[in-house]
Amino acid sequence: MxxxxxxxxxxxxxxxxxxxxxxxxxxxxxxxxxxxxxxQAITAKDAWVRWLPNNLPAAGYVTLVNAGDKPLDLVDISSSDYGDAMLHQTVSNGSSQKMVMVDKLTVPAHGQVAIAPGGYHVMLEDAKHKIAPGDTVHLKLKFSDGATLDTPFAVKSPAQTK
Known part of the structure; x- marks a missing residue:
């Protein structure tokens, strides 16, 4: 060569x-x-809805887990199954309780937040179709980092939630 x-x-x-x-x-x-x-840093677990008869508003509950290094805020909730989905908190004033609407809920870094009876809950109104215990409904949870979770929620009767 x-x-x-x-x-x-x-x-x-x-x-x-x-x-x-x-x-x-x-x-x-x-x-x-x-x-x-x-x-995804944020996950949802143990999601369920307390169903009420006669088209009364329902309440959704879930535990949000943040595996990330930064806190994340839950900033919006929507559902293809309900006309309205809003984050509320039950607040005690001595002998009475009231619900207040909440704009965001912070899930701490490497922590979790329980949206559970007696505290935070997702108020679900105006069901778009017949919903009954045993069904599954979907809620879309949106977070401050742009992440969204399309989360299935098991529908339970009040007797199943005690």
Whole structure:
């Protein structure tokens, strides 16, 4: 092999190795981004709705778990099964209790918040179709980081929730 052919051969191999290394780096970057996008910090567990008869408003409950390093705020709730879904909190004033609407609920970093009877709850009004115990309804929970959770909630009768 002549010196020029040898140099040309080395240049081609170097370009090929560079292209392979570039493709590998790009592939790893996409894989990392896809993993980051798929790894959601916030999850929901134990989601259920206390159903009431005669089209009365229902209440939704869930535990939100934040595995991330930053606190996240629950900032919006919607449902394809209900016309209105609002976050409320039951507040005691001595001998009486009242419900107040809440704009957001903070889920601490590496922590959890229970939306549970006697405290926070999701007020569900204007059912868009007949809903009964044993059904599953879906609530879309939106968080301050842009994450959304389409969460299934098991519908239970008041007798099932005691």
């Amino acid at each position: 002549t010196k020029i052919n040898h140099v040309t051969h080395i240049i081609r191999k170097t370009r090929t190795l560079s292209a392979v290394a570039g493709a590998l780096a790009l592939s790893l970057a996409f894989a990392s981004a896809a993993h980051a996008a798929g790894a």
